[in-house]
Amino acid sequence: MSAGETIWVDNPPFPANARRAVNDAQLRRNIRNATSTIRQRRATMVEELPDWQQLRTAGAAIKDEVLARLDRYLEQFEQAATQRGAHVHWARDADEANSIVGSLVAATGEREVLKVKSMVTQEIGLVGALAKRGISAYETDLAELIVQLGRDRPSHIVVPAIHKNRSEIRKIFLNEMGDAPADLSDDPHALAEAARQHLRRKFFQAKVAISGANFAIAQTGSLLVAESEGNGRMCLTLPETLISVVGIEKLLPTFRDLEVFLQLLPRSSTGERMNPYNSVWTGVTPGDGPQQVHIVLLDNGRTKVLRDHIGRQALRCIRCAACLNVCPVYERTGGHAYGATYPGPIGAVLTPQLVGVEHAATLPFASSLCGYCYEVCPVKIDIPTVLVKLRHDVVKAERASPESVLLTATGAVMKGRRRWTLALRLAPLMRLFRHGGPPPISRWTAVRDLPEPPRQSFRDWWVTRSATSKQADQR
């Protein structure tokens, strides 16, 4: 079995990457600018809704309901989608999903396909797998296009080219796009226009498109794709064949449940009341859009995550990236340091569970456990608790070590948020390890800067700091 690109095998582990990334000033500046902007937008949009907490609670409950009866919802979805003319396929792992998609494309006789941005196709490494079969898959989302043309990797779930600034993007377009105007400026409007021209003919000629889905409705067999640019609409509407790869955890029981998620997702991800476009389709609509519709339901480690009663909540994730945008570790290291498709706090809990902790043993340590990610998560994933649990698993896997003693204590403290906040005030204890400590504690401290015992708790400091940078942004 292969998990595809869930982890990037050619990547060094987190500490080495992180050390390199924090020394890259340009990278840190790009990421800091972008994350502080989204943080502020999200905060404004969330404050506007007096019932935000009720929406979060409902979102978490709906996802828990799906996970608790996932077998039934999957069968229901399959039946409903099939009835409406979709072909439903099942894939145990990345290889199987790639081979299903590859065969479906091959059957159309096409050599070129268009792609809508999707995390799950990154996870399975679909573009690379198709290339091996002689099929070129073109990314159509602006950021994914930047990443693909630059032979780079995405570094953020929602804005994958967040690590590149405008002049870097201009250079990539000039060198790699082929049809970029020679006098291309680095104005974002000009860059977006160049992408529009570059892709327009492709949209009109494409016969096959590949997408993911943000939500899949068990009751009706419908899929939803949320986007901003309209490249999604182009791909979902103009080609003859549409293939959507969908993780089995993407289900929602009913169409009505969208009333919760269409409020949680845009406000959390891009800090908008609503993103420009959401497309919903159910199987085949005669005379409108693709008449060949395929859906590939993917496991690829998800059923393993489902087994763990603490870790399972990571499957509620709707990939909004709010946890990345508030994470002090992510802000310093960027997404590439995690060496995995899912970066940031959600990656630190999801990746090790998908591939097994022994294959991503440093990731559960890539966090200061400040708890900010939990606060912003629209589906209330208690990331710090899952991280601590995974640290236990790592330690267990590596047998008892001095660290395990420390972790047992941390685990007890982490059971209550008040106790945790209190414990942070006792953080000077950490000075014990501030010069590294014995392995594997060194692995932990190597990626977390604890220069002096903090006067202020880390959480308090981060909250104040965010408020300050917010003011700065407003000026």
Add this chain to the structure above:
Amino acid sequence: MSARDEILTRVREAIAPVPAPAADLTRDYRTRTGDGVDTFIARLRHYQAQTHRVPESELGRTVVATLRERHAHLIVAPEGIPRDWLVGLEPLHDTPPLDPQTLDGAGAVVTTCAVAIAQTGTIVLDGSTGMGRRALSLVPDYHLCVVRTDQIVSSVPEAIARLDPLRPLTFISGPSATVDIEMVRVAGVHGPRRLEVIIAG
């Protein structure tokens, strides 16, 4: 074992140890807010969409005048668009289906909508009369949408309750946009770069 059966078996094994409690889902969030036409207009403007508000009796004349002002002549007109919205203009009908290049060459598309959401400044198309298939409202660079006041609901939950999930749905909140470059919002990428909304009634 087929992949399907194996995945379903894995799921059952994973969830079996703890029998699922009855779903405890309380929908105690708001299903309705105080938002109405004014909020709807403010949100659309925030998205850089143009807006007009006219009495029903002026609708036809306003549609024609708006399209003229934008120098749009070849107008994609889905089935069901009233004739008096197209007086003196050259309508493009979708029978037989227009190809993407023709749609791309059109000056505008004019549609109605299924429902609109005031709180988020969203219009929803569902492909029924007056809206046509999805490509019609996507490829032309300028989309003029007519919304009647009784189609405007306050919130997302109210809109979802009115929609038929089996129709192809497109939720549109402003012209196409991207924030992919340094989080700067650029209006107009692949979808229509201009969105104009006439609110009638």
